[in-house]
Amino acid sequence: MDVLNALALITNFVLVPAIAYGAQLSLGALGVTLIFGILRFANFSHGEMMSWGAMSTILATWWMQAQGIGIAPFPTALLALPIGIASTILMALAANRFVFRFYHRQHSNPIVFAIVSVGVMFVLAGLIRIIIGPDDQTFTDGARFIFTAGDFRQVTGLREGIALKQTQVLTVVVAVAVMAALFWFLQKTRAGKAMRAYSDDEDLALLSGVDPDRVVMIAWIITATLAAIAGTLYGLDKTYKPFIFLQILLPIFAATILGGIGQPVGAILGGFVVAFSEVMVTYAFKKFLGYLGPEDWAPEGLVQLLSTEYKFAVSFIILVAVLLIRPTGIIRGKVI
Amino acid sequence: MTRKLFLFGAMALLLIFVGFYQSWNVALGIVNLCLISSIMALGVNMQWGYAGLFNVGIMGFTALGGLTAVLVSMPPVDAAWAAGGTDILLAALSLAATVVAIIVARRLTPRTMRLPVTIVLMIAGYFLISEFFVPAARQIEAVDSAQTGYLGGMGLPIVLAWPLGGLVAAGAAWFIGKIALGLRADYLAIATLGISEIIIAVIKYEEWLTRGVKNVTGLPRPVPYEVVLVQQPWFIGLADWLDAPDLSDLAGLFVKLCYAALFLLVLAIVMWFAERALRSPWGRMMRAIRDNREAAAAMGKDVTGRHLQVFVLGCATCGIAGAMLTTLDGQLTPTSYIPLRFTFLIWVMVILGGSGNNWGAVLGGFVIWFLWVEAEPLGNWFMQTITLPMADDSFLSQHLVAGAAYTRYLLMGAILLLVMRFAPKGLIPERH
Numbered sequence: 001m002d003v004l005n006a007l008a009l010i011t012n013f014v015l016v017p018a019i020a021y022g023a024q025l026s027l028g029a030l031g032v033t034l035i036f037g038i039l040r041f042a043n044f045s046h047g048e049m050m051s052w053g054a055m056s057t058i059l060a061t062w063w064m065q066a067q068g069i070g071i072a073p074f075p076t077a078l079l080a081l082p083i084g085i086a087s088t089i090l091m092a093l094a095a096n097r098f099v100f101r102f103y104h105r106q107h108s109n110p111i112v113f114a115i116v117s118v119g120v121m122f123v124l125a126g127l128i129r130i131i132i133g134p135d136d137q138t139f140t141d142g143a144r145f146i147f148t149a150g151d152f153r154q155v156t157g158l159r160e161g162i163a164l165k166q167t168q169v170l171t172v173v174v175a176v177a178v179m180a181a182l183f184w185f186l187q188k189t190r191a192g193k194a195m196r197a198y199s200d201d202e203d204l205a206l207l208s209g210v211d212p213d214r215v216v217m218i219a220w221i222i223t224a225t226l227a228a229i230a231g232t233l234y235g236l237d238k239t240y241k242p243f244i245f246l247q248i249l250l251p252i253f254a255a256t257i258l259g260g261i262g263q264p265v266g267a268i269l270g271g272f273v274v275a276f277s278e279v280m281v282t283y284a285f286k287k288f289l290g291y292l293g294p295e296d297w298a299p300e301g302l303v304q305l306l307s308t309e310y311k312f313a314v315s316f317i318i319l320v321a322v323l324l325i326r327p328t329g330i331i332r333g334k335v336i
Numbered sequence: 337m338t339r340k341l342f343l344f345g346a347m348a349l350l351l352i353f354v355g356f357y358q359s360w361n362v363a364l365g366i367v368n369l370c371l372i373s374s375i376m377a378l379g380v381n382m383q384w385g386y387a388g389l390f391n392v393g394i395m396g397f398t399a400l401g402g403l404t405a406v407l408v409s410m411p412p413v414d415a416a417w418a419a420g421g422t423d424i425l426l427a428a429l430s431l432a433a434t435v436v437a438i439i440v441a442r443r444l445t446p447r448t449m450r451l452p453v454t455i456v457l458m459i460a461g462y463f464l465i466s467e468f469f470v471p472a473a474r475q476i477e478a479v480d481s482a483q484t485g486y487l488g489g490m491g492l493p494i495v496l497a498w499p500l501g502g503l504v505a506a507g508a509a510w511f512i513g514k515i516a517l518g519l520r521a522d523y524l525a526i527a528t529l530g531i532s533e534i535i536i537a538v539i540k541y542e543e544w545l546t547r548g549v550k551n552v553t554g555l556p557r558p559v560p561y562e563v564v565l566v567q568q569p570w571f572i573g574l575a576d577w578l579d580a581p582d583l584s585d586l587a588g589l590f591v592k593l594c595y596a597a598l599f600l601l602v603l604a605i606v607m608w609f610a611e612r613a614l615r616s617p618w619g620r621m622m623r624a625i626r627d628n629r630e631a632a633a634a635m636g637k638d639v640t641g642r643h644l645q646v647f648v649l650g651c652a653t654c655g656i657a658g659a660m661l662t663t664l665d666g667q668l669t670p671t672s673y674i675p676l677r678f679t680f681l682i683w684v685m686v687i688l689g690g691s692g693n694n695w696g697a698v699l700g701g702f703v704i705w706f707l708w709v710e711a712e713p714l715g716n717w718f719m720q721t722i723t724l725p726m727a728d729d730s731f732l733s734q735h736l737v738a739g740a741a742y743t744r745y746l747l748m749g750a751i752l753l754l755v756m757r758f759a760p761k762g763l764i765p766e767r768h
Contacts, residue, residue, distance in 0.1 A: 042522040044392075099753060111390045111521050115687065116756050118392075118680050122749025125676065130739035130746070246675060250533055253526045305462075309541040316530035320515055323527065327519055 006291035008160040012149065018279040019272075020168040020237055023175035026271030027230035028248070029255035030182065030264055031223040037199040037262035038219040039104060041113035042253065045095070046227060048124035051245040052091055053228025054235040055132050057084030058139045065141070073143035077236055078170070085228040092224035095120050096216065104216060121246075128242055137240040140167065160291075171233045178229055179268060182222065186264065191218055199262055247312060251278070254315035258322050260329030269330055274315050282308045340695055340764055347702050354710070361585070364592040366709050371599035372661050374701030377685040378603075378610050378694060379653030384683075385692035385766070386619060387646040388626035390525045393512070395678035396532025397651045399539055399670070400508055401501030401658025406552045406668050407545075408497035410489035416479040417487060420544070423472030424487070427465050434461025476544040486547045495558045497659045498602065505655025506648045508535070513647040518640050532679065540670040553667040559594035562587040595664060602660065603698070606653060610694045613649075622646060623692070654682075676745070681708065684752045690762025699763055707751070708744055715743030 028050060035043045043049075060080035070076045099120055103113055146169060149161025186192040191214075198205040198215045206212065231245070238244075255274045259266025284302035293299075306313065322329065355363035376394060383389040438457045445453050477485045508531070516527035539546050546552065565571050565587040572583070580586040613619050625632040625639050633639050662668050681704065689700020719740040723733035755762060 042525060099757075102757060111388070111525075112756070114390060114522065114525060115683065116753065118683060119749045119752035119756065122676070122680065122684075122745050122752060124749075126742050126745030126747075126749060129742035130736070133735075133739065134742070243674070247533065250526075250530055253529070257523070257526065307541065310534075310537055312530075313534045313537055316527075316534055319527065319530055323515060323519060323523060327523070 002159075002291040004156075005158050005160045006288050008152070008156075008158050008162050009288050009291065012160065012162045014276075014279050014283055016162070016164065016168055018276045020171045021279065022272035022275030023171050024230050024234045024237065024271075025248075025251055025255050025275050026268040027175055027178065027226050027233070028252040029259065029267035029271045030179070031226040031230070032252055032256045033259070033262055033264060033267040034219050034223050034226075036256065038195065038216060039100065039113065041110040041117065043117050043223075044114060044249065045117045045120040045124060046223075046252065047245040047247075047249040048121045048128065049088060049092065049224065049227040050231030050234070050248075051128055051242055052124055052231070053084045053088040053224070054231035054240050055084075055128050055242075056087035057081050057228065057232045058132065058137055058235070058240060060084060061139050070141070072141075073166075075140055075142040075167070075170070075236060077139055077141075077232060081229065081232055084232055085225050088224040088228035089221050091124070092220040092227075093217065096220045101213070101216070104212070125242075125246075132242070134242055137235075139240065140236055142166065165237070167233075167237045171237055174229060174233060178226065182226075182264065185222075191215075195219060250312055251275075251315040254319040254322075257327075258318060258329055260331040263329065263331045266329055266331040273330075274318060277318055278311050278314045281305045281314050282311055340699075343699055343763055347699065347706070350706060360589055361592070364589060364596060366706060368592060368595050368599060368664060369661075369709075370702040370705045371596065371603050372657050372664065373682065373685060373705045374698040375599075375603055375606055375657040375660070376654050376682045377689065377697040377701040378606055379650040379657065380682050380686045381650075381689075381691060381694060381697035382610065382613075382646055382653065383650035384686060385694075385697065386614065386622040386626065387643060388521075389517075389643060389647055389650075390521055391528045391647070391650065392525050392675070392679050392683075393528030393530075393532035394654050394682050395673050395675050396528070396535035397505040397509065397654040398658030398661065398678050399532075399535050399673050400505045401497075401655035401660070402662035402668050403539055403546060404501035404504045404655070405494060405497040405555060405659045405662040407489045408492050408500055409494035409556045410552060411491040413479065413484045413486065413488035416476045416484060416544075419479050420472035420474075420476040421487070423468045424476070424544070427469035427472060430461065430464045430468060434458070434464065437461070473542075473544045481550075484547075485550070486544055486552075493558065494556050494663050495598075497663070498656050501659030502652040502656040505658070506652035509648045509651030510644070513644045517643045517647060529675075529679075532675065536670060536673050539668075539673075546668065546670065549671055551667055551669045555663065555666050555668070557666065558598060558663065559591050562591055565590060599660060599664075602656065606656070607694060607698065614694060681748060684748050688751060688755050688762055690764040690766060692766030693762070693764050696762050696764035696766075703763070704748070704751070707747060711744035711747050712741050715740040715747075718743065 028046065031049070032043055032046050035041065035046070057077055057080045060083040061075075061077045064070065064076050064080055069079065071079050099116055100113065103116060143166055146164045146166055147162075149163040152161040152163070153159070186196055194205065194210045195215050195218060197208065198210050198212065202212075205215075234248070251274050252271075255270035256267055257270070258273055259268070259270030282304065284304040286299055286303045289299050289303060351363050351367060354366065376398065379397075380391065380394060383391050434457065438454055438461075441453050441457055442450050476487060479485060512527060512531050516524045540548055542548065543550070562584060566583050571587070571590070575583050575586050578586070621632070621637060622642060624635075625637060625642055629639055685700035685704040686697050687700070688704060689698070690696025716737070719736045723736050726733040
């Protein structure tokens with residue numbers, strides 16, 4: 001029996017990575033759910049929007065690094081993030097102005113919107129690959145660890161160590177700050193209230209004098225901000241790969257539906273549920289159970305439900321389960 | 337009618353133009369993939385054009401067709417079957433037993449107990465299956481892993497894989513359709529996106545079945561090999577009669593022509609069925625459901641049932657095309673399946689061609705595949721032109737030229753957006 005070692009092990013390999021990943025997914029799902037709530041369609045271009053934000057931040061980071069600007073020990077990317085956000089907002093507003101506004105005024109079918117968002121996705125994917133190329137990019141600088149597994153072992157005297165990467169802490173801190181700001185905005189400001197009213201009942205909101213174009217514009221600005229932050233944090237934590245952002249769309253959609261479409265709180269909950277499920281289902285519990293059992297005891301096999309390759313399958317299984325059992329999501333979404 | 341003739345004629349002229357200015361080899365290569373793309377586009381058109389279903393999992397059904405081509409045509413690996421065959425069969429039996437047990441138990445238990453009983457049976461089944469499966473997979477993958485490391489196929493003619501690929505895809509479609517078709521339309525899109533990613537993951541990582549990322553190469557061909565052809569007296573005679581300058585060039589062309597003839601035959605059959613279906617009472621009912629679901633339901637039409645039917649048919653068509661594509665490539669490369677190419681590009685074909693019109697889908701398949709291939713030289717030319725004023729070794733100029741290949745994404749996005757905005761009915765609009 002060695003409960004502390006077991007706890008350290010699970011913290012290091014499950015808890016910490018899942019929290020960081022969950023925060024990134026939540027930020028992505030918040031953007032998707034906002035567009036779902038206001039414009040009522042599944043935005044397939046959201047992944048590339050995140051990619052665009054991350055790319056802009058990377059370019060700004062490189063420029064700053066070349067100028068010798070930095071905020072060591074923090075990554076320079078943090079300083080470059082506002083530029084990435086601004087660039088993503090410009091891109092989203094352009095997409096709204098030249099593409100989505102037309103269909104919104106026509107009251108088009110949600111599927112038409114979704115198809116059009118595929119067009120935006122293609123254009124963004126092309127631009128990104130022309131600008132930064134199709135290869136992986138690493139742009140982390142600054143201190144890598146807050147403390148390493150070795151430090152932790154030395155201080156506590158345990159056999160298992162916990163390492164905490166700076167990017168993981170940053171992800172969580174930034175995500176919490178952004179979410180707090182978003183909820184303050186939605187609850188307290190006039191524009192936020194107008195947005196909620198519009199999302200709840202479009203006709204009633206219009207009668208009360210809410211300007212639909214403005215609501216949609218604000219929704220895109222917030223979505224773009226969230227996308228740029230989520231994309232950058234994801235890229236910082238792992239590496240930036242242009243092709244990964246189409247794949248990450250699936251867990252994000254799963255989180256959105258799981259939480260209840262159009263529900264910001266649900267998106268956050270959904271993001272963490274998906275992240276924890278992905279990490280836990282693909283984690284091999286052999287060593288963990290070994291610590292909990294009697295001396296020198298270990299279960300046969302890895303005690304792993306699914307091999308790590310099937311990470312994305314987990315989000316799909318969650319999705320199917322939700323669709324079957326409770327299609328409205330954890331927090332009852334507005335649309336079925 | 338004249339519009340249709342004119343557009344198809346223009347397309348043929350473009351291909352002939354490529355034949356004269358690039359080479360006939362390139363032109364025929366494009367034609368073959370155009371034919372396959374057209375069949376995929378017909379499948380999507382059945383779902384979107386007839387019934388208004390938004391399926392973004394084409395890639396998965398295409399890949400299932402490709403997998404079927406391997407399982408049907410590759411010779412079986414006897415050593416692998418000897419090493420792990422029985423255990424794999426036992427694992428499959430356990431899987432079937434688990435499914436049957438769950439179904440029976442759900443019938444017998446009262447409502448409130450159904451979920452717990454299902455979960456317990458699933459967990460028990462999971463351990464039973466992995467008991468046989470895990471060691472079997474390891475043993476099979478260990479058999480001469482550089483050459484085989486998988487069970488192989490049935491060693492049957494590869495053309496059989498085309499209809500069978502359709503059947504396999506239809507099975508998967510039935511399953512996913514059962515889950516997602518009763519819900520709001522967006523859910524179908526997201527669920528199909530999910531299942532196609534999972535199918536690709538399985539094909540990539542289940543090495544005992546597909547060799548995974550090691551790729552299965554050297555699939556048998558339904559047409560003669562070039563090296564054999566150039567030795568045949570009748571072929572040499574044909575080359576003499578045609579006064580062909582290079583025998584092996586001619587053999588390459590001949591093989592491509594054989595493929596084209598086979599693909600054209602399949603396209604013609606699919607097209608015939610698609611047109612018959614669209615004009616039948618069944619087709620009218622489909623469009624009625626598409627245009628007004630509530631009204632059709634009120635008239636007593638089984639909307640979900642009909643949707644399931646058309647969903648399965650469309651996916652089966654994509655499965656057939658997928659098996660044909662793998663046959664043409666002669667290999668299964670799981671990493672090559674990316675949704676931008678195998679799902680979203682097919683969608684651009686259908687939208688551009690004219691959703692709801694089968695001829696439109698075929699034309700879209702030709703036009704978009706043609707542009708997809710020719711966008712690269714066009715992009716190169718464009719980038720070379722705009723970088724002409726810059727110094728040859730400048731960073732920007734080199735960067736732009738290197739990125740030329742990706743202008744094709746831009747082009748496809750622009751086409752989709754422009755068509756959706758200014759000509760939502762497409763090149764050949766649906767007739768009413």
